[in-house]
Every structure is written in structure tokens, then in C-alpha cells.
Amino acid sequence: MKIDLTVNGQTASGEVEARTLLVDFLREQLRLTGTHVGCDTSQCGACVVMVDGKSVKSCTMLAAMADGCDVTTIEGLANGAELHPMQQAFMDNHGLQCGFCTPGMVMSGLDIVNRHGKELDAATVRRELNGNICRCTGYQNIVKSIREGARAMGD
Amino acid sequence: MYSFSYHRPASVAEAANLIANAADGKLVAGGQTLLPTMKHRLASPSDVIDLGAIAELGGIVVNGNIVTIGAMTPHAEVAASGEVQEAIPALAALAGNIGDPAVRNRGTIGGSIANNDPAADYPAAVIALGATVRTNRREIAGGDFFTGMFETALEEDEIIVAVDFPRPEAAAYMKFENPASRYAIVGVFIARTAGGARAAVTGATDCAHRAYRMEEALAKDFSPAALADFQAPVDRMNADIHASAEYRAHLVRVMAQRAVAACA
Ligand SMILES: Cc1cc2nc3c(=O)[nH]c(=O)nc-3n(C[C@H](O)[C@H](O)[C@H](O)COP(=O)(O)OP(=O)(O)OC[C@H]3O[C@@H](n4cnc5c(N)ncnc54)[C@H](O)[C@@H]3O)c2cc1C
Ligand code: FES
Ligand code: FES
Numbered sequence: 001m002k003i004d005l006t007v008n009g010q011t012a013s014g015e016v017e018a019r020t021l022l023v024d025f026l027r028e029q030l031r032l033t034g035t036h037v038g039c040d041t042s043q044c045g046a047c048v049v050m051v052d053g054k055s056v057k058s059c060t061m062l063a064a065m066a067d068g069c070d071v072t073t074i075e076g077l078a079n080g081a082e083l084h085p086m087q088q089a090f091m092d093n094h095g096l097q098c099g100f101c102t103p104g105m106v107m108s109g110l111d112i113v114n115r116h117g118k119e120l121d122a123a124t125v126r127r128e129l130n131g132n133i134c135r136c137t138g139y140q141n142i143v144k145s146i147r148e149g150a151r152a153m154g155d
Numbered sequence: 156m157y158s159f160s161y162h163r164p165a166s167v168a169e170a171a172n173l174i175a176n177a178a179d180g181k182l183v184a185g186g187q188t189l190l191p192t193m194k195h196r197l198a199s200p201s202d203v204i205d206l207g208a209i210a211e212l213g214g215i216v217v218n219g220n221i222v223t224i225g226a227m228t229p230h231a232e233v234a235a236s237g238e239v240q241e242a243i244p245a246l247a248a249l250a251g252n253i254g255d256p257a258v259r260n261r262g263t264i265g266g267s268i269a270n271n272d273p274a275a276d277y278p279a280a281v282i283a284l285g286a287t288v289r290t291n292r293r294e295i296a297g298g299d300f301f302t303g304m305f306e307t308a309l310e311e312d313e314i315i316v317a318v319d320f321p322r323p324e325a326a327a328y329m330k331f332e333n334p335a336s337r338y339a340i341v342g343v344f345i346a347r348t349a350g351g352a353r354a355a356v357t358g359a360t361d362c363a364h365r366a367y368r369m370e371e372a373l374a375k376d377f378s379p380a381a382l383a384d385f386q387a388p389v390d391r392m393n394a395d396i397h398a399s400a401e402y403r404a405h406l407v408r409v410m411a412q413r414a415v416a417a418c419a
Contacts, residue, residue, distance in 0.1 A: 056261055131257050
């Protein structure tokens with residue numbers, strides 16, 4: 001079946017099987033391999049993207065369900081060579097080690113800003129990250145990165 | 156995942172027609188339970204009928220003392236709804252503690268109660284608040300809806316349209332959550348209504364259920380102290396790596412007492 005959606009501001013059309021997951025469409029057809037797959041139980045959050053402005057696990061949504069939607073992936077954040085403030089904050093604060101969870105952490109970080117604003121306390125960030133698993137960092141620097149990235153997003 | 160045909164009907168009538176005529180059809184709402192199950196090949200429907208484009212299944216309406224939540228309303232929308240927060244704050248809080256933010260953006264009340272996971276949160280609210288589940292065919296009393304582990308009163312091709320929750324005088328839900336999934340290891344929903352105290356327990360046994368003995372104790376004295384000697388039946392409790400039967404029985408009392416305290 002044919003689907004038409006907007007991905008990172010550009011029209012993206014494709015021929016998919018009904019069973020194609022959104023994450024597989026993004027990675028394999030659009031070659032947007034920044035969105036990762038870290039589990040098969042919908043628990044790790046490495047695959048989080050924005051669909052119509054809301055965070056979703058792209059491993060747990062069919063590509064067909066995203067027909068007509070507006071999708072933002074990690075590739076859609078930077079402005080050319082200039083990183084998005086949330087990405088820059090992860091770099092400045094050593095918010096990643098292997099980097100596998102990072103795209104999902106950044107997208108979930110932006111979702112937290114959307115719902116809770118730019119002044120975030122650590123407890124809020126920790127609670128809101130309960131669907132994102134990191135096997136490396138121990139989370140301290142991820143929490144720090146999201147708080148600082150949120151602040152740096154200014155008004 | 157095995158292949159299937161995908162349908163995206165625009166009305167309940169069209170969806171009903173599709174499911175009735177499919178060899179082995181499945182409705183999909185948020186997909187947060189069904190899609191992982193299909194990925195693991197534990198389900199392999201011939202047809203998947205997506206309810207996502209049916210406007211009549213969405214939305215929250217408060218009419219007098221009844222809060223109506225459309226089957227396709229995601230958990231995040233219930234949690235953030237000013238109307239639900241005002242009318243039944245315990246229900247908004249329950250929805251806001253399901254899973255994680257991304258799961259709450261897709262998962263729906265209809266999908267949650269149709270699935271009837273023994274550790275799901277919404278069933279406790281549907282039972283304790285005396286809600287009514289409305290389908291495309293009939294109305295089902297909340298207390299009659301959940302019939303066993305992953306089983307409900309729904310017929311094969313019946314579609315939940317909305318759930319009507321009567322506004323209680325006070326209500327609270329307390330769950331002892333699994334720290335990884337946030338599902339309830341034990342959850343207790345207590346409601347004080349014009350008809351008396353009502354209690355429902357989830358996570359503890361094979362299916363969410365009403366706790367009549369708890370209600371009797373609370374009818375005499377609506378206070379945490381009234382449950383000090385309450386004993387949940389250990390032999391009916393679930394036991395797994397997360398909690399033994401004895402521990403779950405203990406948690407039923409503790410969660411119930413906390414919920415009663417929160418109602419005050
Ligand atoms: C990581 C994770 C954590 C979670 N944590 C929790 C938690 O803490 N507490 C909790 O309660 N749940 C939890 N869930 C489950 C979540 O709430 C699901 O959203 C919910 O159980 C199913 O809702 P859905 O809309 O995604 O349904 P789907 O997965 O789309 O469907 C589930 C079932 O319901 C049927 N169905 C769907 N809609 C209807 C309808 N309108 N009429 C008839 N049948 C219908 C489908 O055919 C299917 O059999 C979690 C899920 C995940 C992935
Ligand atoms: S890959 Fe989507 S939650 Fe793990
Ligand atoms: S940095 Fe390796 S999983 Fe998070």
C-alpha cells in the first residue's frame with residue numbers, strides 16, 4: 001500500500017506492506033537510521049519520534065497508521081551544522097556513552113519540554129523518562145543534559 | 156510479524172462490517188498491546204481494522220454527573236483533561252500513571268479494557284466507579300465486563316464505543332507498580348459514592364474484581380483503620396518473580412488503606 005507523510009518537514013511517500021512498522025519505514029526506506037530499535041517489548045524508547053507533535057514509540061506503530069501524519073525524527077532537529085540546543089546539551093554534558101539510546105532520549109526530552117516547559121526539576125525529568133532505557137550512563141548526565149537543553153531552548 | 160490486510164474505516168458501522176466479514180480479524184486501537192503481541196507472533200490476524208480514523212470514538216464529554224470517555228481516547232488525553240481532573244481526579248491520575256509518556260500518547264481506554272490484562276489499571280476504575288461500557292450493540296455494567304484473565308463480556312466482533320463513569324463523592328487509586336513496566340503489581344481503587352463505599356482490586360489475582368469484604372468493612376467505618384485487620388485470600392493471589400502471593404495479599408491491604416486515606 002502507498003503512504004504519504006511529512007518527515008522532517010519534507011513530503012515522504014512510500015510503498016509499504018501493511019505490517020511495516022513506522023521505524024522500519026524510516027530506517028530502511030528513508031534511510032533515516034538515527035531512530036534506533038533497542039528492544040521488542042516496546043519498553044526501551046530508543047525508537048521515539050514525534051508524530052503530529054507527540055512522542056510515540058515508532059516500533060509500536062504501523063507505517064500505515066502514520067499515513068498523512070507529520071513526523072519528526074532526530075535528523076530533523078539540527079539546523080545544518082548547528083545542533084539543536086537539546087543535542088548540544090547532550091554533547092556538553094557527556095549525556096551519552098555508546099549513543100544507542102540518545103536519539104530517543106533527545107526526542108523524549110523535547111516532549112518533556114512541550115508538556116512541562118523549560119524550567120525542569122530533576123524529579124520531573126526522571127519520572128518522564130520512565131519509558132527510555134539507557135544501559136551506559138546511569139542517567140545522571142542525561143537528566144542534566146535535558147534540564148540544560150530545555151533552558152537553552154530559550155523563548 | 157506475519158502479514159495481514161490493513162483497513163482504516165471511518166465509522167463504527169464500517170468497522171463492524173469489516174470485522175464481521177474477516178476470516179480472523181482484529182481491531183487495533185493504540186496498538187500498544189496488540190502490535191508487540193503480533194511482533195512476537197503470538198497473534199496473527201488475517202485482517203487488522205484500525206479504529207484510529209473513527210471520529211465518533213474519540214473525545215471526553217461531561218454531562219451532569221456522567222463523564223463519558225470515547226473508546227479511542229488516549230491515556231494522555233484523559234490525564235490532561237481539565238474536565239476529568241475536576242469531575243474524577245482519581246481517574247485522571249490513574250491514566251497519567253499508565254506506562255510511560257509515549258505509551259500514553261497511543262494507548263487507549265477501549266484497548267486497555269478490551270485487553271483486560273490482569274495487571275492493567277483501568278479495569279479497577281471501571282469496576283469501583285460502577286461505570287457502564289457502551290458497545291455498538293449494548294450497554295454492559297462495569298462489574299460484569301471483566302470475566303477472567305484477558306477475557307471480557309465482549310463478543311468476538313463487538314466494538315467498545317465509550318465508557319460512562321458516574322462522578323463519585325470521592326475516589327482514589329493506589330498502585331504498587333512494577334518499576335520496569337509500571338503495570339500494577341497490586342492496585343486498589345476506592346470510591347465513596349451515594350450508594351456507599353466501593354472497592355476494586357487489580358494486579359493481585361487473575362482478573363480485576365470487586366472487593367466486597369473490603370466494602371463491608373468500609374460501610375461501617377470509612378477509614379484506613381477499618382481495614383487494619385483486612386486479609387486478602389493468599390491462595391487466590393498471583394505469584395511471580397515480582398511478588399509472592401503473601402506479599403501481594405499484604406499489598407492489597409496497604410494500597411487499600413492508602414486509597415481510603417486519600418479519599419478523605
Ligand atoms: C511499555 C508499556 C507499559 C505499559 N504499562 C501499562 C500500565 O502501567 N498500566 C496499564 O494498565 N497498561 C499498561 N500498558 C498497556 C497500555 O495501556 C495499552 O495501551 C493498553 O493495554 C491497550 O490499549 P491500546 O489502545 O494500545 O490497544 P491495542 O493494543 O490496539 O488493542 C488491545 C486489544 O483490545 C482490542 N480493542 C481495542 N480497541 C477496542 C474497541 N474499541 N472495542 C473492542 N476491542 C478493542 C484489540 O482488538 C486488542 O485485542 C503498557 C504498555 C506498554 C507497551
Ligand atoms: S525499540 Fe521501540 S521501545 Fe524499544
Ligand atoms: S548511552 Fe549507551 S545506552 Fe545510553
